[in-house]
């Protein structure tokens with residue numbers, strides 16, 4: 001759980017408010033506090049250069065991320081910061097040391113880098129066109145700093161999963177995902193991918209940005225296959241952090257094409 005310690009506790013204010021209003025005001029204040037702490041981990045250089053990069057501070061390291069502005073995966077999204085902050089501040093409960101971790105939709109690689117700095121054996125994945133920049137960021141920020149050098153691998157959701165990530169030889173302790181659900185046509189493939197990568201003991205840590213109704217539907221669909229727990233919520237960012245494990249029931253089979261219509 002991301003710990004939200006409140007400093008919103010003026011006794012006079014507390015006394016004047018209804019309990020529900022008090023609670024709401026406290027949650028709102030706590031949200032803003034933690035969010036400003038998370039956002040403060042990002043540092044944008046004032047110097048204008050031809051290379052665009054941002055620095056982030058996690059796990060005692062300055063992580064420099066090179067961004068390209070031409071696609072979704074080429075910038076660091078706020079959900080990635082939320083997930084990195086969670087991994088850092090909950091490193092005891094979600095111990096990454098020597099764990100097999102895969103990140104899907106890794107984009108610039110920040111989350112994978114933080115997981116590697118925390119000691120995990122990481123495979124960072126994304127679409128083929130993202131891999132060059134992803135590899136560059138991962139190499140620059142993990143060489144000589146990590147116990148296990150992370151791998152970068154193509155994983156296009158739903159594509160050749162049995163061939164490229166055979167269940168028999170892959171066993172992930174964690175699947176990490178930040179901001180992978182938005183208005184794209186691969187939502188069912190994404191669900192298939194989560195399902196394929198997880199065995200019953202795998203923990204999914206997923207930071208989800210809510211934008212459209214379609215995305216709420218994805219959460220409902222996800223819940224058919226996984227037991228989902230909301231670990232933290234950041235209303236000012238419209239982001240929720242979820243933990244999920246695969247349902248044990250044999251009934252959760254990826255359903256037919258009719259069900260997929262929900263995402264179209």
Ligand SMILES: C[S@@+](CC[C@H](N)C(=O)[O-])C[C@H]1O[C@@H](n2cnc3c(N)ncnc32)[C@H](O)[C@@H]1O
Pocket residue numbers: 072073074075076077078079080104105106107108126127130155156157177178179180184186
């Ligand atoms: C909004 S970005 C988030 C990037 C990164 N996780 C972050 O939070 O900064 C979504 C990511 O999903 C990846 N993505 C989109 N469609 C995909 C697909 N069909 N297969 C694999 N990755 C995909 C994009 O390339 C991009 O890196």
